[in-house]
Amino acid sequence: MYRYDEFDHAFVAQRVEQFREQAARRLAGTLSEDEFKPHRLMNGLYLQLHAYMLRVAIPYGTLSSRQMRKLAHIARAYDRGYGHFTTRQNIQYNWPALKDVPDILAELAAVEMHAIQTSGNCIRNITADPFAGVAADEIEDPRIYAEIIRQWSSLHPEFSFLPRKFKIAVTGAAEDRAAIAFHDIGLQLVRAEDGEVGFAVLVGGGQGRTPMIAKTIRPFLPKAHLLSYLEAILRVYNLLGRRDNLFKARIKILVHEVGTEAFTDMVEEEWAQLKGGPVELPDGELERILAYFRPPAYERLEAVTPAVDVQARADPAFAAWVRANLVAHKQPGYAIVNLSLKAEGEPPGDATDAQMDAIADLADRYSLGEIRVTHEQNLVLPNVKAGDLYELWQALRPLGLATANIGHVTDIIACPGLDYCSLANARSIPIAQAITRRFNDLARIHDLAELKIKISGCINACGHHHVGHIGILGVDKKGEEFYQITLGGDATRTAAIGSIVGPAFSSDQVVDAVETVVNTYVDVRAPGERFLDTYRRLGPAPFKESLYAAH
Amino acid sequence: MPTPGPRPRARRPFSRLSGCKMSAAKASAPVDQVLTANRLSDGKVVFFSADGGWDERIDRARVVAKADGEALMAAAAGTVGEVVEPYLIDVDIVAEGGSAGPVPRRYRERIRAFGPSIHPQFAK
Structure with missing residues (x-):
C-alpha cells in the first residue's frame, strides 16, 4: 500500500499543528464559532446532535493492521470504545472532545492518516472497489x-x-x-x-x-x-x-x-x-x-483446497459462511473474506475497539496485514489462504464478526440517523436493528438470496436508500417518525433508482411492511430469481397489493 | 398491515423515549422553554441551569414560560462563550415518575436530551 514520503509527512504534521493552534484559540475564546467552523470542518470535525464527530479518511478503503490498531486505540482512549465505518469507506468517531482532537490528529498522522477533506465543498476521500488488487x-x-x-x-x-x-x-x-x-x-x-x-x-x-x-x-x-x-x-x-x-x-x-x-x-x-x-x-x-501496490508475496498454492470442502461438509455453519462471505481471489488458493459488521441487533458499520484490535491481529495472522473497508459498511480480509479459512472463521465467531449475511437481507446500510445526526428527520439504526432481529434465521436469510436493504434518516440519502432493493427513508410527519419504502433500486452496473411504493409507515409498522414485501417476493418469484429480478419482471403491483390492500 | 386513510398514531417502540414522556406532550398544555446548546470543550448537550451555569441534565434546566424565552437568552448572555449555538426549545413539565422534569416536545430534542436511543448505556 501507499506509504507517505517526506513531503506527505511534513504536510500532515504541519496541518496537525495548525489545527492545534486553531483549537486552542477557539477554546480560549479568541476565535468565534463562525471563525473556527471552517477550520474544524476542513479537518473533518463536525458538531452533531450529542457531540463533535470526527470523520477520518481511509483512502480507497485500504488499511494496514497497524492503522487499524491505531483506530482501535483512538476509539478507546478518546471516544466511547467504538467507531462507525461509513459508506464512503471512512470511519467516524461520535464522541471526541474538541480539546482532544489535535492529539487524535497527531495519533493518526503517526500511522499516515488524517481527516483532511472529509468535509467541505472539496474533493472528498477517493473511494474504490474494496476488493481492489x-x-x-x-x-x-x-x-x-x-x-x-x-x-x-x-x-x-x-x-x-x-x-x-x-x-x-x-x-x-x-x-x-x-x-x-x-x-x-x-x-x-x-x-x-x-x-x-x-x-x-x-x-x-x-x-x-x-x-x-x-x-x-x-x-x-x-x-x-x-x-x-x-x-x-x-x-x-x-x-x-x-x-x-x-x-x-x-x-x-x-x-x-x-x-x-x-x-x-x-x-x-x-x-x-x-x-x-x-x-x-x-x-x-x-x-x-x-x-x-505491487501484489504481496503470495505462496504458490493449489487452486482447489479439498480440506475446505471437508470442513464445510462437516460443519454446516461454516459452509453457510463460506457461501455467503467469500469472494473469488485472483491468486490461486487464496480467498477474499468479508467480515460482516451487521450482526443481529448491532448498529450497521459499528466496530468496537476490541473488535478492531482483534481484526488487526487476524489480518496479521491470516491476511498479510491488510484490511479493507467496503462502502456497504463491512470489513474485508483480502488475502486469506483457503487452508486457513476454517481457523479464521472459528476465531471470528466469538468476536461477533462471522455473521454469514453478506449481500443478504440483514446486510443493511444505514446512516447514523437521528440517534446521532443533526440533519436527520428520523432514526435509521433502530429500524436496521429491528430488521436484523426479525430476519434472524440463517436458512431463511439465505433462501431470500441477494437482497439489499438501505436506510436513510433524511432525504440527504447517506444510507443510500435510493439504491436499496428495498429502500427505507425516514421522514418527519407532524412530529412523528415515518418511513417511506422504495423498491427496485440498484447501485451496481445495472444501476437503478428505487420507486416509492406508497404511503409511509409508522416506526412500529415499517418492519412488518418490509417483511410483507419480502414475503410477497417469496410468493411470486420464479425459480432462481433474486428480489430485483422479480421486481423488474412484475413491477410494484404485487407489492403494493400486499402492503396496502384493505383487509 | 395499514389500511388507507389516517394512520394510527405511532407508538414508539423504544423504551427510553416512550411512556409518560410521550403522553405528556399535549398541544393544549401551556408551553415552557429551556435553553440548550452544545458545550464548546467537548460538544456535549447542555442546558442553561437554574443556578446560572450549563448542565448536562435537562432536569436541572431553568424553565421559563415561552413568553420569557428571550429573557432567558439574555440571562445566559454572560456564559455563551462556554457553548456553541444556544437555542430555545419547547418543553412540557412532567410531574410524576423517575423522569420528572422538563421533557422536550420534539423527538429530535428528546433524543438530544436523553441520549441516543440505541445506546442505553449513554442515556442521561
Whole structure:
C-alpha cells in the first residue's frame, strides 16, 4: 500500500499543528464559532446532535493492521470504545472532545492518516472497489489511480471551494462494487479492442434529494490523460455549478440541466486546452505509485483446497459462511473474506475497539496485514489462504464478526440517523436493528438470496436508500417518525433508482411492511430469481397489493 | 398491515423515549422553554441551569414560560462563550415518575436530551 514520503509527512504534521493552534484559540475564546467552523470542518470535525464527530479518511478503503490498531486505540482512549465505518469507506468517531482532537490528529498522522477533506465543498476521500488488487474479475488495481487522484486533489487550490462537495469512485473490475454510477465522477478501468487499458468516465451521478444515475461522457480515456481530463471536468463544474442554490449545486444538476451532450462538449473543449500540459502525470510517476501496490508475496498454492470442502461438509455453519462471505481471489488458493459488521441487533458499520484490535491481529495472522473497508459498511480480509479459512472463521465467531449475511437481507446500510445526526428527520439504526432481529434465521436469510436493504434518516440519502432493493427513508410527519419504502433500486452496473411504493409507515409498522414485501417476493418469484429480478419482471403491483390492500 | 386513510398514531417502540414522556406532550398544555446548546470543550448537550451555569441534565434546566424565552437568552448572555449555538426549545413539565422534569416536545430534542436511543448505556 501507499506509504507517505517526506513531503506527505511534513504536510500532515504541519496541518496537525495548525489545527492545534486553531483549537486552542477557539477554546480560549479568541476565535468565534463562525471563525473556527471552517477550520474544524476542513479537518473533518463536525458538531452533531450529542457531540463533535470526527470523520477520518481511509483512502480507497485500504488499511494496514497497524492503522487499524491505531483506530482501535483512538476509539478507546478518546471516544466511547467504538467507531462507525461509513459508506464512503471512512470511519467516524461520535464522541471526541474538541480539546482532544489535535492529539487524535497527531495519533493518526503517526500511522499516515488524517481527516483532511472529509468535509467541505472539496474533493472528498477517493473511494474504490474494496476488493481492489485482489478481485478475480479485475483488469487493473484501481487504487493506483485513486492514489494519484488523491494526491492531485489534496489541497488543490483551484478545487478547494467548489460549488458543493465532490465524490470520486474508481473501479477496475467488471462488477461494480463501488457504486460508480452514483458518484460525481465514476471511473471504470476498461480494456479497448487493441488491448490498451483506459477509463470509462461517468459524470453526474448522486443520491440526495435529486437522485441521478451518472452519464458516460467518455467511453475510453487513455490513462496518461487521467488528471487533465478530471481537471477539465472540475473546471467546467467550478465555473458553471450553481452556487446560488445549495440544493442544485452538485454536478449532477449541472449535467442534467445543460444535457449530457452539451456538458461533454464543454469538458472536451476545456480538455483541449489542458491535454498534454503540466497537469498530466510526469514520466515515472505512474510507475512510482504503482510500486506501492505491487501484489504481496503470495505462496504458490493449489487452486482447489479439498480440506475446505471437508470442513464445510462437516460443519454446516461454516459452509453457510463460506457461501455467503467469500469472494473469488485472483491468486490461486487464496480467498477474499468479508467480515460482516451487521450482526443481529448491532448498529450497521459499528466496530468496537476490541473488535478492531482483534481484526488487526487476524489480518496479521491470516491476511498479510491488510484490511479493507467496503462502502456497504463491512470489513474485508483480502488475502486469506483457503487452508486457513476454517481457523479464521472459528476465531471470528466469538468476536461477533462471522455473521454469514453478506449481500443478504440483514446486510443493511444505514446512516447514523437521528440517534446521532443533526440533519436527520428520523432514526435509521433502530429500524436496521429491528430488521436484523426479525430476519434472524440463517436458512431463511439465505433462501431470500441477494437482497439489499438501505436506510436513510433524511432525504440527504447517506444510507443510500435510493439504491436499496428495498429502500427505507425516514421522514418527519407532524412530529412523528415515518418511513417511506422504495423498491427496485440498484447501485451496481445495472444501476437503478428505487420507486416509492406508497404511503409511509409508522416506526412500529415499517418492519412488518418490509417483511410483507419480502414475503410477497417469496410468493411470486420464479425459480432462481433474486428480489430485483422479480421486481423488474412484475413491477410494484404485487407489492403494493400486499402492503396496502384493505383487509 | 395499514389500511388507507389516517394512520394510527405511532407508538414508539423504544423504551427510553416512550411512556409518560410521550403522553405528556399535549398541544393544549401551556408551553415552557429551556435553553440548550452544545458545550464548546467537548460538544456535549447542555442546558442553561437554574443556578446560572450549563448542565448536562435537562432536569436541572431553568424553565421559563415561552413568553420569557428571550429573557432567558439574555440571562445566559454572560456564559455563551462556554457553548456553541444556544437555542430555545419547547418543553412540557412532567410531574410524576423517575423522569420528572422538563421533557422536550420534539423527538429530535428528546433524543438530544436523553441520549441516543440505541445506546442505553449513554442515556442521561
